[in-house]
Amino acid sequence: MTFYCIALVFSISFSLNAQLDLSSLKDKNILIVYGGWKGHQPEIFANKIAAWLKDKGAKVTLSESTKIYTNQGVMRQVDLIIQHITMSEMSEGESRALQEAVMGGVGLAGCHGGLGDSFRNNTEYQYMIGGQFVKHPGGQVDYTVNITAAENPLVMDIKDFTLHSEQYYMHVDPAITILATTRFTGEHDAWIEGIEIPVVWTKPYGKGRVFYSSLGHNKEDFDIPQVWEIITRGITWAASPEIN
Numbered sequence: 001m002t003f004y005c006i007a008l009v010f011s012i013s014f015s016l017n018a019q020l021d022l023s024s025l026k027d028k029n030i031l032i033v034y035g036g037w038k039g040h041q042p043e044i045f046a047n048k049i050a051a052w053l054k055d056k057g058a059k060v061t062l063s064e065s066t067k068i069y070t071n072q073g074v075m076r077q078v079d080l081i082i083q084h085i086t087m088s089e090m091s092e093g094e095s096r097a098l099q100e101a102v103m104g105g106v107g108l109a110g111c112h113g114g115l116g117d118s119f120r121n122n123t124e125y126q127y128m129i130g131g132q133f134v135k136h137p138g139g140q141v142d143y144t145v146n147i148t149a150a151e152n153p154l155v156m157d158i159k160d161f162t163l164h165s166e167q168y169y170m171h172v173d174p175a176i177t178i179l180a181t182t183r184f185t186g187e188h189d190a191w192i193e194g195i196e197i198p199v200v201w202t203k204p205y206g207k208g209r210v211f212y213s214s215l216g217h218n219k220e221d222f223d224i225p226q227v228w229e230i231i232t233r234g235i236t237w238a239a240s241p242e243i244n
Ligand SMILES: [Zn+2]
Pocket: 040, 112, 113, 166, 216, 217
């Protein structure tokens, strides 16, 4: 019996890894840019992701400034950018350099306000991400994340789950591929009762792949296995254009 159970677990993980192999992060050049509103503890997030990436054999560069987007020496080498900057601003030149890198094939991944509520006055940036945070009615609430694309390797074998955190209400681009959503109860704003908003998506931008998850207000949110699984799979996918 034990043998069969092990064989079953092995075959499930094998079929998953065949499509999304974490070993594909080995030797990838990954740039983590963090900062902005301190309430999202950007440095803690950056260091946690950096430690995980280094463990997978990736070469990680950390930066606290969007000026690095104009550093051609760095940007020429990079496979993936992970950004965690809530609100804040960047210069037009930095914004253009970031867009050109992603357009040319560099991946871009991130979560919560660090990618989905950055540079509020920059619509070109929002056009690249595929969505923009507008409100989290009620502050931190109990809510459910529904996996809506169970056949997609980024969320395959992850069941619907609940958490207590900010439920992001976002304005989204129809060009995104939605992998998970959440439904609003209307308890805090009656007129949005039953409205379903994307939580996890992918989006093409030129040759680049963009991955976004709205989860992650509290650093403890990343201790929830499903939240961590989603962000790490998304990072792996965005860094690996060789994976479909
Ligand atoms: Zn937040």
